[in-house]
Amino acid sequence: MTQPRLLETVAAEAYRYPLLIRRLLPQPQTTDTEIVSDGRRFSYAAFVERVHRLASGLAQHGVQAGDTVAVMDWDSHRYLECYFAIPMLGAILQTVNVRLAPAAIGFTLRQSGASTLLYHDDFKALAAALVPALGIERTVTFGGTATDGFEALVEAGDRDFAFADFDENAIATTFHTTGTTGDPKQVFFSHRQLVLHTLAAAATIANQPVGQNVMRTDVYMPMTPMFHVHAWGLPYVATMLGMKQVYPGRYDPATLLALKRKEGVTYSHCVPTILRMLIDVARKDAVDLAPWTMMIGGSALPEALAQEAEDVGIIALSGYGMSETGPVVTLARSKPGEPVEARCRAGFPLPLVDIAVDHACGGELTLRAPWLTQGYSGQDASNALWDGGRLHTGDIAEIDADGAVRIVDRLKDVIKTGGEWVSSLELESLLMAEDGVAEAAVVGIPDARWSERPVAFVVRGAGPAVTEGSLRQAVSARAQTGAISRYAxxxxxHFCEALPRTSVGKVDKKALRETAIASASPATA
Structure with a gap:
C-alpha cells in the first residue's frame, strides 16, 4: 500500500506554529468590550496584562512547567485568568470541584499531584484541613481576606512576561469526573485539544440559525461552574471572539437575572435545574427575558421545559457531551416554525466529530474527535473507554433522518421490563408535559416477575394539583394510543420537594433507585 506524500521542502526559517492556549487570546486586544466580575470591569487589554502578570507571579513563586496548580473558586475573572496563565506557563491547571465531599476533594488533589493551590477565602477551612496531608508547597488566597494574595501575586508580576513555545500536546488541564459510584476519575486535555475544541465550538455556535447563534456583539455569562469541564469550553470561545463576558460568582437566580438585565446578557449555558429556577423567578416577577439563548446540557432538555423557557423569552437548545469529551460534541438547532422538539435532541455533530451507533453494544453512541480525552489515570478504565478505538459514551442513541443525534437513555438507566426496553428519558418527558409537574425522574428497580419495573419521582409545580392517580391515568392514555409501551x-x-443532585447538577438516579427499592413492597423487591 502506498503512503501519503509528506511535505519535503521546508524553508530553513519556517516557523512551526504550535496550537497553544495563548493563541486564543484576541490579537490585537480589543478595547470596546469588557469582562465583568466581582463588581469590577476589565478591558481586554487589562485582562491580557493580568494574565501575563499572574503567570510571572506564579513563576516567581516557584511554579515551573509540568507543575500542577489547583484552583478552588466560584466563577470569576480570576478563574478566567487562570484558564490562560497557568497552561501558558507550561504548567497544568487543575479545576477542583468544590461541591464534592471534603474527602473526595482531597483525593482529587492528591491524585493530580498539585504543588500549588489557589483558593477563595470561602474554602479557607477546607484548605486548612486538607493541605498539611497533601504535600502542597504553595497556597494563595483571595476574595474577602484582609490581604488578597492573588492580587498581590498579579501586582508583583511582570506585565511583559514572555511565554515560550512548547509542544502543543503538553497537558494543559486536568479535572475529575463526577460519577455516583467509586472515586472520581481523572481526565486530561492538551493545548492542541482545547484549541481545536474552541475552534469547532465557535464555528458551530456562530453558524446556528438567528436567535440560536452567538456573535461577537453578544454578551456571554456562564451558568455552569468553571470547575466543570472548562465551563463547557465557552469561556475560551468568548475570549477568542472578544465578547463581553459577565462572571456571576455563586449561582443565585435573583443575582443571575439582575446581571442579565444590567449587563444585557444574551448567551449562556446551564443544566435544566438552573433553567427551571430562572423560569420560576421570571414568572413570579412577570418579566420577559428575551433575548437570551441558552445551551442546555448535563441531562436531557424536556420539551415541556423548552416551551416554558420560550414563553419567558429564553431560546433553549440542547448541547451534548461529557467530561471525557471536553465537552461539547453535538448541538441542536431548529428551523423557523419547527416545534421545540427539534431543539431538545442532542443535535448535530460539531466539525471534526465522527459519530456512530454501535448496535453490538445495545445502540451505544461512540465517538472520535481530536479533543477527546485519551484516557483516565487508570489503564483498565482507559482501555474500556476506548474499546475498539472509539470512545464509548455509555448513552443509547438514534440518528434521525436529518443526521441529528437523539439520546434514548443511559445504558445504565434504560429499563428492561416485560421483555421490552423502556426509556426513562421518554417517560420523564411525558410526565413533565403534564400541567402541574415541574420535574420528573424515572428509575428501574428489580422485579421478580418482570425483571425491572419503572418508578417515578415527581416535583409538583405551578398549575393544577397532580396526584399519583392523575399521572398514572395520563401515562395509561398514552399507552393505549401506542405512543409508549404499556410496560412503561x-x-x-413518589412526590418530593426536590430531586437529589450530583455535584454538577445532574439528577442522582443512584440515590433515587435506592429510595425506590427501600419504598417498594417485599413482593415487588
Whole structure:
C-alpha cells in the first residue's frame, strides 16, 4: 500500500506554529468590550496584562512547567485568568470541584499531584484541613481576606512576561469526573485539544440559525461552574471572539437575572435545574427575558421545559457531551416554525466529530474527535473507554433522518421490563408535559416477575394539583394510543420537594433507585 506524500521542502526559517492556549487570546486586544466580575470591569487589554502578570507571579513563586496548580473558586475573572496563565506557563491547571465531599476533594488533589493551590477565602477551612496531608508547597488566597494574595501575586508580576513555545500536546488541564459510584476519575486535555475544541465550538455556535447563534456583539455569562469541564469550553470561545463576558460568582437566580438585565446578557449555558429556577423567578416577577439563548446540557432538555423557557423569552437548545469529551460534541438547532422538539435532541455533530451507533453494544453512541480525552489515570478504565478505538459514551442513541443525534437513555438507566426496553428519558418527558409537574425522574428497580419495573419521582409545580392517580391515568392514555409501551406505566409515583443532585447538577438516579427499592413492597423487591 502506498503512503501519503509528506511535505519535503521546508524553508530553513519556517516557523512551526504550535496550537497553544495563548493563541486564543484576541490579537490585537480589543478595547470596546469588557469582562465583568466581582463588581469590577476589565478591558481586554487589562485582562491580557493580568494574565501575563499572574503567570510571572506564579513563576516567581516557584511554579515551573509540568507543575500542577489547583484552583478552588466560584466563577470569576480570576478563574478566567487562570484558564490562560497557568497552561501558558507550561504548567497544568487543575479545576477542583468544590461541591464534592471534603474527602473526595482531597483525593482529587492528591491524585493530580498539585504543588500549588489557589483558593477563595470561602474554602479557607477546607484548605486548612486538607493541605498539611497533601504535600502542597504553595497556597494563595483571595476574595474577602484582609490581604488578597492573588492580587498581590498579579501586582508583583511582570506585565511583559514572555511565554515560550512548547509542544502543543503538553497537558494543559486536568479535572475529575463526577460519577455516583467509586472515586472520581481523572481526565486530561492538551493545548492542541482545547484549541481545536474552541475552534469547532465557535464555528458551530456562530453558524446556528438567528436567535440560536452567538456573535461577537453578544454578551456571554456562564451558568455552569468553571470547575466543570472548562465551563463547557465557552469561556475560551468568548475570549477568542472578544465578547463581553459577565462572571456571576455563586449561582443565585435573583443575582443571575439582575446581571442579565444590567449587563444585557444574551448567551449562556446551564443544566435544566438552573433553567427551571430562572423560569420560576421570571414568572413570579412577570418579566420577559428575551433575548437570551441558552445551551442546555448535563441531562436531557424536556420539551415541556423548552416551551416554558420560550414563553419567558429564553431560546433553549440542547448541547451534548461529557467530561471525557471536553465537552461539547453535538448541538441542536431548529428551523423557523419547527416545534421545540427539534431543539431538545442532542443535535448535530460539531466539525471534526465522527459519530456512530454501535448496535453490538445495545445502540451505544461512540465517538472520535481530536479533543477527546485519551484516557483516565487508570489503564483498565482507559482501555474500556476506548474499546475498539472509539470512545464509548455509555448513552443509547438514534440518528434521525436529518443526521441529528437523539439520546434514548443511559445504558445504565434504560429499563428492561416485560421483555421490552423502556426509556426513562421518554417517560420523564411525558410526565413533565403534564400541567402541574415541574420535574420528573424515572428509575428501574428489580422485579421478580418482570425483571425491572419503572418508578417515578415527581416535583409538583405551578398549575393544577397532580396526584399519583392523575399521572398514572395520563401515562395509561398514552399507552393505549401506542405512543409508549404499556410496560412503561410506573408501578409507583413518589412526590418530593426536590430531586437529589450530583455535584454538577445532574439528577442522582443512584440515590433515587435506592429510595425506590427501600419504598417498594417485599413482593415487588
Amino acid at each position: 406505566i410506573p408501578d409507583a409515583i
